[in-house]
Amino acid sequence: MTSSSLGASFAALPLSEAMQANLQALGYAAMTPIQAASLPLTLAGKDLIAQAKTGSGKTVAFTLPLLHTLDAKRFAVQALVLCPTRELADQVTTEIRRVARAEDNVKVLTLCGGSPIRPQTESLAHGAHIIVGTPGRVLDHLGRESLNLDALQTLVLDEADRMLDMGFADDIAQVVAHCPKQRQTLLFSATYPEGVDKLARRFMRDAQEVKLAERHDTSLIRQRFYEVTEPERLHAVGLLLDHFRPASTLAFCNTKQQCRDLVAVLQAQGIVALELHGDLDQRDRDQVLVRFANGSCSVLVATDVAARGLDIAQLEAVINVDITPDTEVHTHRVGRTGRAGESGWAFSLASMDEMGRVGRIDQMQGRA
Ligand code: ADP
Ligand code: MG
Numbered sequence: 001m002t003s004s005s006l007g008a009s010f011a012a013l014p015l016s017e018a019m020q021a022n023l024q025a026l027g028y029a030a031m032t033p034i035q036a037a038s039l040p041l042t043l044a045g046k047d048l049i050a051q052a053k054t055g056s057g058k059t060v061a062f063t064l065p066l067l068h069t070l071d072a073k074r075f076a077v078q079a080l081v082l083c084p085t086r087e088l089a090d091q092v093t094t095e096i097r098r099v100a101r102a103e104d105n106v107k108v109l110t111l112c113g114g115s116p117i118r119p120q121t122e123s124l125a126h127g128a129h130i131i132v133g134t135p136g137r138v139l140d141h142l143g144r145e146s147l148n149l150d151a152l153q154t155l156v157l158d159e160a161d162r163m164l165d166m167g168f169a170d171d172i173a174q175v176v177a178h179c180p181k182q183r184q185t186l187l188f189s190a191t192y193p194e195g196v197d198k199l200a201r202r203f204m205r206d207a208q209e210v211k212l213a214e215r216h217d218t219s220l221i222r223q224r225f226y227e228v229t230e231p232e233r234l235h236a237v238g239l240l241l242d243h244f245r246p247a248s249t250l251a252f253c254n255t256k257q258q259c260r261d262l263v264a265v266l267q268a269q270g271i272v273a274l275e276l277h278g279d280l281d282q283r284d285r286d287q288v289l290v291r292f293a294n295g296s297c298s299v300l301v302a303t304d305v306a307a308r309g310l311d312i313a314q315l316e317a318v319i320n321v322d323i324t325p326d327t328e329v330h331t332h333r334v335g336r337t338g339r340a341g342e343s344g345w346a347f348s349l350a351s352m353d354e355m356g357r358v359g360r361i362d363q364m365q366g367r368a
Pocket of ligand 1: 059
């Protein structure tokens with residue numbers, strides 16, 4: 001993002017000089033809208049419900065308040081960030097470490113499933129200030145008493161909508177039961193369905209709300225719809241890639257089977273494509289993301305669950321291989337490109353049947 005497209009400077013906030021300098025060094029010249037709207041409240045200790053689209057800078061928006069109350073000289077877990085997936089937890093951990101390097105020796109530990117529990121237990125025994133993890137594994141550690149949250153000051157529920165979609169409501173409730181009543185709770189979500197509202201009401205006290213327009217800034221995203229017949233659909237993806245030659249593409253399918261089929265079709269056309277979906281084990285998923293990040297694979301084929309919230313920079317194109325029945329999901333998919341002020345392509349392939357959905361999408365996006 002360029003500072004010209006953004007508003008207020010971080011300098012207006014009660015942050016240490018070292019933190020101000022670090023934010024500058026990270027290239028964060030000005031606050032994003034969600035940061036500008038939420039930080040004055042959260043740095044003052046308020047509970048907060050924040051809704052803003054993917055890529056709007058929510059991680060920094062919760063990292064600054066949790067660091068604000070953190071005392072690195074105190075060897076206890078003082079902040080917990082719950083995330084839906086390990087990839088997101090890894091990204092959040094990386095971002096917190098970058099922001100926290102302005103302070104002395106803040107230890108951040110990731111606790112997610114898919115990794116052996118023993119090394120995590122050993123790391124916990126060495127002490128950590130901030131835990132970032134998935135609800136299931138965090139709960140596991142609480143049950144084993146390898147994790148203690150008695151000194152917790154800040155609880156963050158990141159991507160709350162996605163955590164609910166993934167069935168974490170009960171796990172979250174159990175984790176919250178281990179947290180002190182006196183704490184700051186921050187809830188971040190890209191969408192705000194009823195379930196999230198219920199969750200918020202259950203766990204938050206007198207929460208402030210900041211909800212930014214749900215619509216992505218589509219001005220930098222060029223959207224195109226193509227009508228296809230069913231037999232043409234997968235082949236059409238190859239034609240689009242061939243014609244526009246984007247350096248990096250995320251192709252969304254509605255099902256895992258469709259992902260597998262598309263990868264096979266693209267590979268037969270000599271295009272290096274890899275799939276990312278829930279059936280892959282963690283190591284394979286990491287491997288796929290590394291290959292996509294380093295450019296050795298230019299097309300990632302994913303389901304919505306697998307792709308949600310990943311901060312993939314420089315995504316030149318998004319392809320909707322199927323049109324999703326959910327207009328909000330469509331908005332999310334398209335919003336994965338054209339991020340951080342870059343322009344991007346969004347291609348959608350629609351059968352005659354799906355054209356009705358396209359009409360709804362057009363309506364939605366025509367709305368101010
Ligand atoms: P979200 O959680 O809302 O999807 P992220 O926290 O992943 O968004 O941030 C998206 C990108 O924006 C990241 O690459 C992050 O480093 C960057 N970013 C965050 N805050 C700023 C800022 N103030 N100025 C410029 N870039 C920022
Ligand atoms: Mg996020």
